[in-house]
Amino acid sequence: MHTLMTDAAHPYDRLLDSLRGAAPWATGRTDPAPQTVHGPQDDAATEGESVGALIARRCASSPEAVALHTDDGDLTYAELGARADATAAALLRAGIGKGEIVALVFERSAEFVVAVLAVWRAGAACLPLSPGRPEAWLAEAAHRAKASLVLGRPILGHPSLPDMTEHADPVRDVNAPGDLAYGIATSGSTGTPKLVVIEHRGLTHLARAQRAFCGPLPSHTRVLLFAHPAFDAALSDIVPTLTNGVRLDVPDVPAQSGEPLTIVLTDRRTTHAVLPAAVLRPLTPGGFPDLEVLISIGDVW
Template identity: 40%
Template structure:
């Protein structure tokens, strides 16, 4: 390996090639009775994890085909998700996690793009109708375990994760076992993880942080604690403390919100943060905090930095982890001097070989050699950064239009493509507006004037195509997009997307159901009162607040609520009417009482 002029570009030597399933298998054999996964209603030992993964692998194996078989996992975080990941590896194939809350159209696209051999799910009805893929119900009775077989090779594909795409279609990133094992080994060694540790599982399954939460814990023989409910900050601190969590990863915005609360977390030994830039300096904390940086294409993380109270840049992301090389280059591919900004490039064992079945796009983003002519691939991140005099890397944002909000990488082009296809939209531009995703829309010239500028209708259709984090939180309608002399959108002239005042006259709720729904709306929106004809989005609601609303309503009423229904019924009156049609009021009351009883039992078990 050629070493460039900056010694700090190169992390320590990589660890001996291995795989995560081999690391976990050791604890299944040596500590079978130790707890591996704990939820409010069950504790799964390493022996039980091993047995259930082997049994599921036996059911999966007949469905495998092709040279690079991939199994889709349509599961929420929890024991079944971990079991399914291990089962896929034990059959010799890769897996691809898909968020079950994704719209049916997106799930169908991902299954088709993967050419998935099978989809593992706990709810077969979540699989879009007409999808030509075998369905394996993870909740079905276990059969005999699969033969031991061979563990996957370090250079085999471990999983495929999808990220937002500039052309309107998400792109898959295949990650190899060796890269994942390198990250897991570093985390275990760096933070001294062992059998006594308890780690949280909070990330969305489609986010690579879910792998960071799961595998270091189980590779060290610790106990994983999946958080089964939507993550709400005030309750999160209590949950971490009650669970005795010693090691946790939080998306940076979530961590910053947690730091505003009186949450001592006495057992927490290490907190990892990442997926978004820090917006402020961390306060003094009783536990160490490490800021991680790395795109999905580089196996979760490439650099790490322990935060301190020393004055200096806020978004220092540290030095390369073992097996990783980081370069800051100019537009010609040459190194920039220390202190000067450039584009961050990453090489090493964690870099993906390219995008899933997209050779042309892979050639654009993955270089065959590093700046010294050494072997690649080297990934062009599109991130700006600079080396500081002490050899640490400072993150300076994006070079292109890609947005990072609340831990998600968002390509505005993907959202704009979908919006422009809407019958009410003639032109669209999407960008970040502070902590929110904003869409500027121009009505379609042929749109029905009665439906002109119908924000709720546009967002409802968009929510049927894209995950919630890609649905704009605020919409501004314009007669036309302002342009520069060269014909490009002049973003400096776009109006600030402030909240729109509602034009509906206040009508108080009537009946128990409307009053309960209105009370939840007011709590989520942070307002004193909500009229039954007030539009959720006109009151300052957003797609992300809608997720909080769904969680609060499900807890209040004890009924499942698809996110699509909330997009379709954007007033208290409309939603209450829909709920009443779905379930009689007496049934809603019974479900509410049953839900509260389940919560009380779970609290007693804790």
């Protein structure tokens, strides 16, 4: 871990060295670090497949592998697929289908992951929202997104999913790469919350890009779901993990930083994690012998 953190700091050291040696009027002309990606990347292999279809195929090909590890136990890929099918079938019976948006109001949990996959299998898009938000904020966000239904915590004025059976026949994913996968509501700090939408193609490219960066993920890989579901950083943990057929660790208790996060990383023997820079400082370098890949992006979420 110490090596990873040192490597991450090198570009900043270079920038600071450049600034120290520059005249005050020349600081705007410091040399940037080499650019590694130039514009949109073409990937013909993603055409014709949605991210939901990729995960469904993994559920079929690796049925006994552990997909989700929670405080209540494990879900295999077969069990994850079956639960997603049951929820998707209930969504279809409720009239949800292609082009619809379903609001997901969950804390970090296995139920959230199941709900995401179910919405995709029904052909719809999901709108993750935080159950900690005030009722009026949730209602406004769901209204602006034109959400047809709510899973998780009910939202006043929006229908919830009726009772569903525990088992259902497999539901075939009908999404195309250009179909909407999810929307994220902004905080509304500059006014009312705004909706940002992402297509399946973008998530598929994300999964392939992370695989290219990290390399093939071995069967012992354990990825931490750190981000709250209301932030799309959560999907950047979920999608690459499940499309690669490895284990996603879903802690019930938030471990935002310091000792709680240290306990989660060590007890679960996390091998891969995506963490905001703000939570790295309290961590002890070298204290995580199982950690193989640490990606630090963003501020807080």
